[in-house]
Amino acid sequence: MNADTLAQYRSWFSRFVQDHAARNEQDQQNILLKYAHTLQVCSNTRRIAAELGLDERAAAIAETVALFHDIGRFPQYHRYRTFQDSLSVNHAVLGAQVLLERHVLRDLPGLERSLIVRTVALHNVFLLPRGLDDEVLLQAKLVRDADKLDIWRVFMELLDRDTADWPSAAGLGLPDTPEHSPGVIDSLERREMVRLTSLRTLNDFKLLQLAWIYDLNFAPSLRMVVERGVIDRLSATVPQTPEVGRALGKLRQFVAVRLASETAA
Ligand SMILES: [Fe+2]
Known part of the structure; x- marks a missing residue:
């Protein structure tokens, strides 16, 4: 795997997206948002890989994973007109199937092919399972960081707009009411990830996204968060209750300590 193969995959991917173009303008907007998301995840990946000092092969594999991580989104939207996995299919598993059925990675050695397919299939799991082999673990950690960084970008752009103007799927259909759920703030305080099924309000969703910071794997990703x-952008829009203040204080301290220990290392 090298940069030339990656260039071919980029062209293949843009043709694949064109083949999944929608007739309806709003649907096509959604397709283009996912395409833009993919390109940004690739860009985040390049930066993290460079700052981690990955070699050319590992960096090319990482960017291939980034390029294909959401490939399942296009057939998912084509078939179900939604990006919500709970209402349709697991888009990561579907993406792995697309790569295999279309023989996209046929020119790669079998080990690299299975590394990429397995990582794509895993990229959206709640928590990474134990016992993954080192290469899958590295690649999965990388794409999960790069993906989160771009989900925050998209969400922060939405925060600049009135929620009434948000695309229907953006807030997961959660009400923009002033409260947050005690269970969600408890998870954030305990540095635990929050399950989508426990969300009741849009504030819960913002707190869930803040909890993701504890799930980041690499210092370059934390630097990008800063x-x-x-943290400032998301936390400015949640109610400033004492519990929220305490949980956010811990989060800020965690980031500062992690980054200080990196600089010292
Ligand atoms: Fe995804």
Whole structure:
């Protein structure tokens, strides 16, 4: 796997997206948002891989995973007109199937092919399972960081707009009411990930996204969180209750300590 193969995959992917173009303008908007998301996840991946000092092969594999991580979104939307997995299919598993059925990676050695397919299939799991082999683990950690960083970008752009103007799927259909759920703030305080099924309000969803910061794997990703003002932007829009203040204080301290220990290392 090298940069030339990656260039071929980029062209293949843009043709694949064109083949899944929608007739309806709003549907096509959704398709293009996922295409833009993919390109940004690739860009985040390049930066993290460079800062981690990955070699050319590992960096090319990482970017291939980024390029194909959401490939299942296109047939998912084509068939079900939704990006919500709970209402349709697991888009990560569907993506792995697309790669295999269309023989996209046929020119790669079998080990690299299975590494990419397995990582795509795993990219959206709630928590990574134990016992993964080292290469899958590295690639899965990388794509999950790069993906989260772009989900925050998309969400922060939405926060600049009135929720009434948000695309229907963006807020997961959650009410924009002033409260948040105690269970969600408890999870954030305990540094635990929040399940989508426990969300009751849009504030819960914002707290869930703040909890993702504890799930980041690499210092370059944390640096990007700080550069992009993710904590400030998200926390400015949640109610400033004492519990929220306490949980956010812990989160800020966690980031500062992690980054300070990286600099010292
Ligand atoms: Fe995804």
